[in-house]
Amino acid sequence: IAGITQAPTSQILAAGRRMTLRCTQDMRHNAMYWYRQDLGLGLRLIHYSNTAGTTGKGEVPDGYSVSRANTDDFPLTLASAVPSQTSVYFCASSPQGGGPYEQYFGPGTRLTVT
Amino acid sequence: QKEVEQDPGPLSVPEGAIVSLNCTYSNSAFQYFMWYRQYSRKGPELLMYTYSSGNKEDGRFTAQVDKSSKYISLFIRDSQPSDSATYLCAMSAVPGNTPLVFGKGTRLSVIA
Numbered sequence: 001i002a003g004i005t006q007a008p009t010s011q012i013l014a015a016g017r018r019m020t021l022r023c024t025q026d027m028r029h030n031a032m033y034w035y036r037q038d039l040g041l042g043l044r045l046i047h048y049s050n051t052a053g054t055t056g057k058g059e060v061p062d063g064y065s066v067s068r069a070n071t072d073d074f075p076l077t078l079a080s081a082v083p084s085q086t087s088v089y090f091c092a093s094s095p096q097g098g099g100p101y102e103q104y105f106g107p108g109t110r111l112t113v114t
Numbered sequence: 115q116k117e118v119e120q121d122p123g124p125l126s127v128p129e130g131a132i133v134s135l136n137c138t139y140s141n142s143a144f145q146y147f148m149w150y151r152q153y154s155r156k157g158p159e160l161l162m163y164t165y166s167s168g169n170k171e172d173g174r175f176t177a178q179v180d181k182s183s184k185y186i187s188l189f190i191r192d193s194q195p196s197d198s199a200t201y202l203c204a205m206s207a208v209p210g211n212t213p214l215v216f217g218k219g220t221r222l223s224v225i226a
Binding site: 048090 | 120122145146148155156157158159160163165202204206207212213214216217218219
């Protein structure tokens with residue numbers, strides 16, 4: 001099935017623990033993105049990658065890291081989780097970065113940091 | 115001032131009403147304008163896409179762009195309960211590898 005998969009669907013994590021959210025797309029899109037969505041704050045860009053091997057910082061990158069070793073995968077790592085990172089995380093991809101290209105979103109990961 | 119402003123609502127209307135959703139923006143370089151729809155506990159999906167100024171119609175949905183006023187709108191005619199969702203505007207400048215800039219989204223409820 002074409003599209004974006006995210007794992008896990010939801011997770012409860014103790015503060016201070018390390019966590020990697022997984023994102024895989026099978027559309028051969030060059031650009032991928034990670035957002036967090038919080039009530040009243042909308043979608044906020046964490047990190048993005050316009051092509052394999054490159055990454056960029058978004059609006060709220062602190063406390064998060066990403067890597068883009070290949071076209072299909074774009075994992076997001078929380079090195080030491082804090083309660084303020086409780087959120088819904090969406091991964092997205094687009095054929096190219098910026099311009100007229102639609103972003104396709106995954107189903108999201110609900111993360112609770114206690 | 116954020117680059118894109120969108121009233122978060124919530125907006126509640128009766129079935130059959132005409133709905134108007136709006137965003138304003140400050141960056142005059144924006145050329146591509148999109149509307150995404152997000153159902154509860156789902157990821158956003160593209161609903162409408164327009165380039166530069168003008169109108170675009172798709173069934174019950176019409177997207178308008180007024181670049182002189184830096185204002186975009188989404189109209190929903192004959193609204194249905196299935197239209198209940200959060201609507202997010204998004205926009206970007208000419209190709210330059212800059213990610214889309216999203217509004218915060220407006221939550222819409224259409225009451226049967």
